[in-house]
Amino acid sequence: MSTVDEVSADGAAAGKPLRADARRNRERLMAAAQAAFTENGEAASMDDIAKRAGVGPGTLYRHFPSREALLAEVYREGIAGLAARAVELGATEPPMTALVTFLREQVEYGRSKRGLGVAVKAMINESETMDWCRETLRTAVGDLLDRAKADGSVRPDADRLVVLRLVHAVAYASENAPEMSDRMLDVVIDGLRP
Numbered sequence: 092m093s094t095v096d097e098v099s100a101d102g103a104a105a106g107k108p109l110r111a112d113a114r115r116n117r118e119r120l121m122a123a124a125q126a127a128f129t130e131n132g133e134a135a136s137m138d139d140i141a142k143r144a145g146v147g148p149g150t151l152y153r154h155f156p157s158r159e160a161l162l163a164e165v166y167r168e169g170i171a172g173l174a175a176r177a178v179e180l181g182a183t184e185p186p187m188t189a190l191v192t193f194l195r196e197q198v199e200y201g202r203s204k205r206g207l208g209v210a211v212k213a214m215i216n217e218s219e220t221m222d223w224c225r226e227t228l229r230t231a232v233g234d235l236l237d238r239a240k241a242d243g244s245v246r247p248d249a250d251r252l253v254v255l256r257l258v259h260a261v262a263y264a265s266e267n268a269p270e271m272s273d274r275m276l277d278v279v280i281d282g283l284r285p
Contacts, residue, residue, distance in 0.1 A: 117154050119144040124165050129203060137161070163220040170224040173200060177231035187244035190235040191280055194258050198276055201262025202269065228255060239283075246285045254283070 123143035127135035137158060141151040155161035176196060180189035233251035240247055257279045265272035 113154075116144070116146050116150055120146065120151060120154055120161075121165065121168060124161055125168075128162070128165055132204075133162075163218065167220050167224060169200065169204075170227050173197060174227045174231040177235055181235055181238060186235070186238040186242045190239045190245070190283075193231070193235055194254075194276060194280065195273075197258050198262045198265060198272060201259060202265040202272065232258075243285065245283045249283050254279070257282075 120140065123140045124135070127140045127143060131139075137151060138148065140161070141148050144151070151161075155164065173193075173196070177189075177193050180193050183189075184192065229251050232255050236245060236249055236251050236254060239245035240249065258276070261272065261275045261279060264275060
């Protein structure tokens with residue numbers, strides 16, 4: 092297991108549950124890291140993150156032994172949130188509405204990270220975390236896509252991996268041209284229709 096994967100998705104190192112104070116510190120660190128990475132991209136400082144969370148550097152490094160471990164956990168948490176949103180939309184919206192809403196939210200999520208996803212992928216590309224994130228997003232999009240195919244809203248040959256890559260491309264392009272985000276995604280969505 093790499094350093095990146097030493098902290099599990101629930102924050103417990105090596106399978107041990109966190110004490111209440113440690114869990115609160117970890118939650119503050121995650122919130123501070125999310126804000127710092129959103130504002131400063133991969134240039135966010137570990138010291139700044141510890142200060143924002145109101146903890147010392149030792150506490151930060153006890154929870155996240157490296158910058159890569161912290162980046163991986165922030166990224167993993169974001170992907171988990173997107174996947175949960177896909178499930179929610181699939182359960183409450185008509186198939187095409189659920190798919191379109193999810194794709195728009197995914198573009199906004201990617202765009203708001205200001206290139207962080209690219210940096211994270213470069214740092215931890217071959218890790219258990221990235222494998223989990225890739226499969227989680229593929230499943231989320233695939234489930235919504237399958238529902239929309241089943242009711243005839245989406246062409247039968249639409250592929251989840253192609254859709255994901257197109258949506259990621261729109262998010263990336265939108266970082267420098269946010270005013271074109273909706274128009275670019277509309278082209279992708281139109282291409283999905285039968």
